[in-house]
Amino acid sequence: MHPVDQAVKAFQPELPLAVAFSGGADSSALLLACHARWPGQVRAIHVHHGLQAAADGFQLHCEAVCAAHGIPLKVCKIDARKQPGQSPEDAARQGRYQALIEAAEQDWLDEGRLALQPVRSMALAQHADDQVETLLLALSRGAGVAGLAAMPAHWQRAGLQWFRPLLEVPGQALRDWLQQRNMTWVEDPTNTDQGYTRNRIRAQLLPVLEQIFPQFRSTFARSSAHCAQAADLLQELAASDLQAVGSPPRIRDLQALSHQRLANVLRHWLRSEYGTTPSAAQLTQLVQQVYACTTRGHRIHIKVGRGFVQRQGAILDWYNS
Incomplete structure (x- = not known):
């Protein structure tokens, strides 16, 4: 056939x-x-x-x-x-x-x-x-x-x-x-x-x-299928973590996550809630700032996608520029 x-x-x-x-x-x-x-x-x-x-x-x-x-x-x-x-x-x-x-x-x-x-x-x-x-x-x-x-x-x-x-x-x-x-x-x-x-x-x-x-063609397709399965698992983990840290996410709960899970849930939060995707550099900077946010006066204000992620008291927020 x-x-x-x-x-x-x-x-x-x-x-x-x-x-x-x-x-x-x-x-x-x-x-x-x-x-x-x-x-x-x-x-x-x-x-x-x-x-x-x-x-x-x-x-x-x-x-x-x-x-x-x-x-x-x-x-x-x-x-x-x-x-x-x-x-x-x-x-x-x-x-x-x-x-x-x-x-x-x-x-x-x-x-x-x-x-x-x-x-x-x-x-x-x-x-x-x-x-x-x-x-x-x-x-x-x-x-x-x-x-x-x-x-x-x-x-x-x-x-x-x-x-x-x-x-x-x-x-x-x-x-x-x-x-x-x-x-x-x-x-x-x-x-x-x-x-x-x-x-x-x-x-x-x-x-x-x-x-x-x-x-x-067939071997590349298998690799893409493996990546699709991995992406689905990361999506499930991100959705579970977002439910645990809240939306908008609580900074203290974010800090309890590993580096990889923190990056994963922040990317998911921004994409699912606001339809914006951070670049690799923006996401790295955001993760570093979340971990560094240990004092009341620490300021977070980072360009991400079409807007900015900023600290609002105990949580992170995003607004469109």
Whole structure:
């Protein structure tokens, strides 16, 4: 059995299912394989980013593919221009996720204009090569276990079940699957732009890894899975410790923790309560100041993320700058 068919056979989403459909090879293979398995239960959502001249052509291609196969399609146009301090990739990613959520929540109609069941699951087409690239980028940034866990295969968000069913399928296998069925796709010109680090990894590093470690996709995936398990354990420990020290946390109770647990619970507190993540340097400074806070007049006021952590009597507090 072809790896694409094998992956979709093992895929068990709640139906109806929506597929994020760019028109590229990856999402084309995912959409058409899912449609073949669950005819009438699959929809497509195309996000028009408006960032390049080819975007209108992508939309037309997606409309033609969906019309030819009788797949309901929604097209969402977004403004993916970045905000100050935001990377272009992050701006596009955040806009894309929001558009997918909003499209999934809308009413869906068939060709006869009859209402269809609401979408319950969303599938994204990232594959094994994308996962390796994500892991290598995380390594280059010195990420911890949460970052080295790379992309999850399943999670929940905004009332939807989200899946990446192709994470164990190499990118070339997706193109092979389409070519065997005489199906076409569009090529995003930015995918060959060597100005993007991810594209340089794909073009220069992956071929070398293929020669030296032919099984690197599966072995890297195992490492990411181990990191994901470790990250889950750290999350459970942090949640337990935060319950013990309080939120906002009491300085005296924080000081009773080991260095590693103190850093872990402070990171969790800031992320879960305020949606901000300290840098490694900021977290190190905060841990040192918590341990040093042994007198009534000791002041803590440290820049963390988008705001500041400061001492308020017996507790730590955070406020947005």
